[in-house]
Amino acid sequence: MLVEPPASLRSVRGLRLPRPRTERAPAPGAPYWPRLLPLLAALACITRIPSFRWPLWSPDEGYLAVQARMLADGGRLYETVVDRKPPLVPWLYEGAFALFGDATLLPLKVLAVAAQLLTAVLLAGVARRRWGDRAGRTAGVLFLLISVGLNPEDAQAATFEIFMLPSTAAALWCADRRRWGAAGAAVACAFLAKQTGGAALVPVVWLLWRTGGARGDLLRLAAGLCGPVLAAAALTHPAGFLFWTVTGSGAYASFTGSELHVLSRGLTNAAILAAACAGIAPPVLRVLRIARTGSTELWLWLASSAGAVLVGFHFFGHYYLQLTPPLALLGTAALQILPRERTLTAVSVSAGTCALFLTWGLLAPHPGLAHAQRIADEVRARTEPGERVLVWGIHPETYWLAGRAPASRYLTAGLLTNYSGGRDGPRVGEKYAVEGSWRVFRRELAADPPALVVDDSRGKPFAPERIPSLRRVLAAGYERVGVVEGAVLYSRPDSAAG
Numbered sequence: 192m193l194v195e196p197p198a199s200l201r202s203v204r205g206l207r208l209p210r211p212r213t214e215r216a217p218a219p220g221a222p223y224w225p226r227l228l229p230l231l232a233a234l235a236c237i238t239r240i241p242s243f244r245w246p247l248w249s250p251d252e253g254y255l256a257v258q259a260r261m262l263a264d265g266g267r268l269y270e271t272v273v274d275r276k277p278p279l280v281p282w283l284y285e286g287a288f289a290l291f292g293d294a295t296l297l298p299l300k301v302l303a304v305a306a307q308l309l310t311a312v313l314l315a316g317v318a319r320r321r322w323g324d325r326a327g328r329t330a331g332v333l334f335l336l337i338s339v340g341l342n343p344e345d346a347q348a349a350t351f352e353i354f355m356l357p358s359t360a361a362a363l364w365c366a367d368r369r370r371w372g373a374a375g376a377a378v379a380c381a382f383l384a385k386q387t388g389g390a391a392l393v394p395v396v397w398l399l400w401r402t403g404g405a406r407g408d409l410l411r412l413a414a415g416l417c418g419p420v421l422a423a424a425a426l427t428h429p430a431g432f433l434f435w436t437v438t439g440s441g442a443y444a445s446f447t448g449s450e451l452h453v454l455s456r457g458l459t460n461a462a463i464l465a466a467a468c469a470g471i472a473p474p475v476l477r478v479l480r481i482a483r484t485g486s487t488e489l490w491l492w493l494a495s496s497a498g499a500v501l502v503g504f505h506f507f508g509h510y511y512l513q514l515t516p517p518l519a520l521l522g523t524a525a526l527q528i529l530p531r532e533r534t535l536t537a538v539s540v541s542a543g544t545c546a547l548f549l550t551w552g553l554l555a556p557h558p559g560l561a562h563a564q565r566i567a568d569e570v571r572a573r574t575e576p577g578e579r580v581l582v583w584g585i586h587p588e589t590y591w592l593a594g595r596a597p598a599s600r601y602l603t604a605g606l607l608t609n610y611s612g613g614r615d616g617p618r619v620g621e622k623y624a625v626e627g628s629w630r631v632f633r634r635e636l637a638a639d640p641p642a643l644v645v646d647d648s649r650g651k652p653f654a655p656e657r658i659p660s661l662r663r664v665l666a667a668g669y670e671r672v673g674v675v676e677g678a679v680l681y682s683r684p685d686s687a688a689g
Contacts, residue, residue, distance in 0.1 A: 227315065227328055234335045235308040238545065241339075241552025242300050242347035245560055246592075249348040249509075250603075252296060253563070253588020257602055259284035260293055260591070266600075269431030273600050277436050278423050279383040280351050293591075296349060303349035306357050311335050313360035314519055317367055322527045329526060329534055333471060334519035336541040338512065340467020341460065343552035345508030352512040355384035360516050362391040363492065366398040371408045375415025383423055386436060387499035387513060392416070394488040394495070401488075439625055440503075457506030464511050467548060470540030471522030474533065478525040486524050493517040505611065559586065562676055566645060567592035569675045573682065574642050581636070583661065584647030584678070585610070598641035599632055601625075607632060608653040619652040621660060629660055636664055644669055644681040 247253055258272050262285045266272040274281070287298040311331040319327025338356075339346045358381035365374035374395045381388025399408060424432040465472065496513045500506065526534045563586045570580055570593040579598040582589045587602040605611045609623035621629055644665065648654040655662045669681035 223319075223324055223327070227331065228312070230328075231311045231315070231331050231335065232308055234332060235304050235311065238335050238339045238549065239300070239304045239307065239347065241343055241549060242303060242349065243297070244553060245557050247296055247348070247560065247588055248557070249344050249350060250559075250586055250588055251350040251509075252299075252348050253586065253591050254602055255281055255284045255350065256288075256293070256296065256591040257587050257597060259288045261597070261600075263288060263293070264596070268427045269435050270428050271600050273431075273435055273606070274602075275435055275440050275606075276351060276385060277383040278427055278432075279380065280354050280385075283354060299349040303353045306353050307335060307338060309357040310338075310360045310516060313357065313364045314516055317360075317364050318520060318523045320367060322523070325531075325534070326523050326527055329538065330519055330523040332538060333522050333541055334515060336538070336545040337464075337467045337471070337519060338515045339545055339548045339552070340464050340515075341508045341511060341548075342463065343548070343555050344557075345460075346512070346548070347552055348509065350509065351385040352509050355381050355388040356512065356516060358384060359388055359391040359496075359513070362395050363398075363488070363516075366395040366488075369402060369404075369408070371399060371404065372411040372415040375412040375417075376419055377415075379416050379419035383419060387496075387502060387510070390495035390499040390513070391492065392495075394492040397488045397491050453504060453506060460506060460508040460511050463508070464514065467544050468518055468522070468541075469544055470537040470542075471518065471525070474525035474529060474537060475518075475521050478528050486521070489517055489520050489524065493521065560588070562586070562678075563589045564592055566647065566675050566678050569673065569680065570595055570643060570645065573672075573680070578642035579639060580643045580645065581641040582645045582647055583653075583655070584645070584649075585651075586647060589645070589647075598639065599635045601628060601632055604648070604653040608658065610651065610653045621658060633660065633664075640668060640683060642682065645678055646681065647678040649677040 242248065247256070254274065258266075258268075258274065258281045261272045262268065262281065268278050268281060272281075283302070284299060287302065291298040311334045314334050315327040315331035318330035358377045362374050362377035362381060365371075365377055378389060378392045378395060381391050395412070399412060404412075493514065496517055499513055500510045522537065526537055566582070566586075567589050570582075570589065574580055574593075574595055576594065578595065580590070580593070580595045581598040583604050585603050585605060587597075590597050590602070601607050607624045607628055608619050608621065610619045646655055646665075655665060665681055668683055670684055671679060672682045673680040
């Protein structure tokens with residue numbers, strides 16, 4: 192016996208949203224963008240209010256701040272200043288510090304607001320061109336509302352993902368208008384902010400194929416993609432750029448070690464983002480699976496972004512930010528099929544969940560920052576401004592807060608042990624470090640021994656008793672001089688730090 196589907200679903204079966212079209216002349220009355228931009232700007236500012244509550248939200252911000260200081264002091268990226276990330280965001284931090292000083296991240300927080308606003312504007316432009324004025328407003332507003340739907344440490348930090356999102360949205364905006372060279376350049380900028388930004392290439396290539404792009408279009412896309420990447424490699428150190436951004440992270444990307452812990456984190460962050468998307472999930476799940484939307488590239492964008500979240504098997508919350516632009520557009524696409532009141536409901540629910548996440552961000556404690564500040568105070572009291580220190584831990588912001596230069600180019604124990612985000616067990620130790628890093632690290636410590644060493648491992652798998660090379664360094668030239676919240680301080684007998 193066949194069961195008839197509900198009338199609400201029968202009514203959308205077989206419907207098809209309009210294909211992308213050329214921009215239409217604006218309707219009579221008030222101009223579109225002068226009305227929409229102030230709304231989006233105000234919403235971008237409101238949704239980023241919690242980011243201004245603390246000096247910094249995450250160790251990634253601390254890492255970038257320390258990198259920027261090292262670059263300003265003459266360091267070279269991928270030689271004496273290293274990380275597993277592309278150069279665009281470190282350069283952004285360096286430029287902001289050069290203009291506004293390096294004592295605060297406030298300019299970067301303002302730039303993060305601008306990045307969110309630009310992403311919303313680009314998504315609004317894509318939706319307006321496809322489905323009309325109301326859809327443009329819906330897409331921009333929905334993106335800003337759901338983009339804060341993660342742990343505040345992940346959603347409010349001014350780090351790689353936030354500055355990657357405008358380029359990913361720009362890639363689709365340009366491809367939608369068949370501007371293939373610009374689309375390739377946008378994908379390149381997304382990659383240069385964070386490697387997973389390259390996932391935006393998938394929907395761009397699909398649009399190129401679907402629109403019957405000629406060979407010249409493909410060449411323009413390739414030129415736009417390769418040009419900025421090759422330029423960045425040439426401006427830094429080509430071999431180092433390739434190693435640190437592509438080939439040197441094999442151990443880091445392994446799934447082995449703390450599998451249950453990592454899977455639990457991934458499921459938790461997925462559930463948090465799903466809660467933030469409560470307003471748009473019902474239209475997407477109930478309508479887009481039945482109606483013919485003609486939005487394959489949006490699904491491909493979401494799928495490729497989900498694949499980017501999976502890369503490395505770490506599932507940190509900030510990775511999930513990459514999903515928010517395609518989710519906002521898919522939600523907007525679904526709402527075009529439904530009555531207008533469903534759009535109001537979706538936006539209202541999204542606004543309610545956004546308010547909850549903003550409250551979380553304004554009220555949540557930040558014990559990691561308090562710990563780093565206490566250690567920084569002790570480091571500052573025990574050392575002189577020109578002396579270098581070594582913080583053996585996963586809080587590189589301690590260097591920035593203390594105003595002291597690091598004794599090594601390796602700013603966290605993670606690069607020297609493969610410890611990251613709770614991953615422990617059989618794949619943490621010297622032999623899992625970045626290739627060649629211990630040889631360089633020992634040479635750095637021998638050439639200019641740090642005045643103070645802070646062992647901030649506090650029982651974690653990278654503690655000195657499990658790292659023979661570091662244990663030998665401490666035994667040969669340092670003595671224990673204090674303890675701060677479980678972090679042990681060591682100094683050389685002849686140093687002022689003692």
